[in-house]
Amino acid sequence: AQKITQTQPGMFVQEKEAVTLDCTYDTSDPSYGLFWYKQPSSGEMIFLIYQGSYDQQNATEGRYSLNFQKARKSANLVISASQLGDSAMYFCAMREITSGTYKYIFGTGTRLKVLA
Amino acid sequence: DSGVTQTPKHLITATGQRVTLRCSPRSGDLSVYWYQQSLDQGLQFLIQYYNGEERAKGNILERFSAQQFPDLHSELNLSSLELGDSALYFCASSPGGTANTEAFFGQGTRLTVV
Numbered sequence: 255a256q257k258i259t260q261t262q263p264g265m266f267v268q269e270k271e272a273v274t275l276d277c278t279y280d281t282s283d284p285s286y287g288l289f290w291y292k293q294p295s296s297g298e299m300i301f302l303i304y305q306g307s308y309d310q311q312n313a314t315e316g317r318y319s320l321n322f323q324k325a326r327k328s329a330n331l332v333i334s335a336s337q338l339g340d341s342a343m344y345f346c347a348m349r350e351i352t353s354g355t356y357k358y359i360f361g362t363g364t365r366l367k368v369l370a
Numbered sequence: 371d372s373g374v375t376q377t378p379k380h381l382i383t384a385t386g387q388r389v390t391l392r393c394s395p396r397s398g399d400l401s402v403y404w405y406q407q408s409l410d411q412g413l414q415f416l417i418q419y420y421n422g423e424e425r426a427k428g429n430i431l432e433r434f435s436a437q438q439f440p441d442l443h444s445e446l447n448l449s450s451l452e453l454g455d456s457a458l459y460f461c462a463s464s465p466g467g468t469a470n471t472e473a474f475f476g477q478g479t480r481l482t483v484v
Contacts, residue, residue, distance in 0.1 A: 287470040289472050289473075291475075297458060297477070297478055297480075298475065298477055298478070299413075299460065299462075299475035299478075301472040301473075301474070304470075304471075304472055306470055345412065345413065347473075349470065349473075351470060355418065355425055355426035356401065356418075356420075356425070356426075356464075356466060356467065357403065357415055357418050357425070357426045357428075358403060358415070358462070358464075358473050359415060360405075360412050360413040360415075361412060362411070362412040363412050
């Protein structure tokens, strides 16, 4: 069954340091997408980065990179050079392609606090 | 601006009442998804529509129903409201099908049941 697990309810990081947010997933579908979203205190959902199951290279978007380890079924988000504005909830999500429903399933989230 | 419009932004209503949340997807997107986010919780998938047809159902209560209209906008109807239904309700849209793009979220409707 489609499942996303985020085991870190909360994380602290010092400003300008790098931080890794963990995400593991479970699927039997060979074709899927993995997504990370940021939810600041204002509530909106902001898309950060995407990784396809067949992508050979790890995705990067500015200060965000996705450490994709397919065999371990993990898709960790790495934020480099943390900024105070990075303080937010972060959600990992997955979308199966060949299952036919194409719905997005989200993990429980990790609350990141960046310290000055 | 994601291009997804949700109305209203805030809604306060009494227990036992019925409300309708509205969502206009991004231009060209055929899929609409509804999610419920209770306080400090993750996003619970409720239901998905694709081009007017129900595609997938999550943990949606029988008191809740939804539909997608020919112009692709969607409505989520919540009836016999209980205090526990207070939450942030998100609508998201995507092109749908096998196109592996991100879902674009609206700003959400914050429902408070008193």
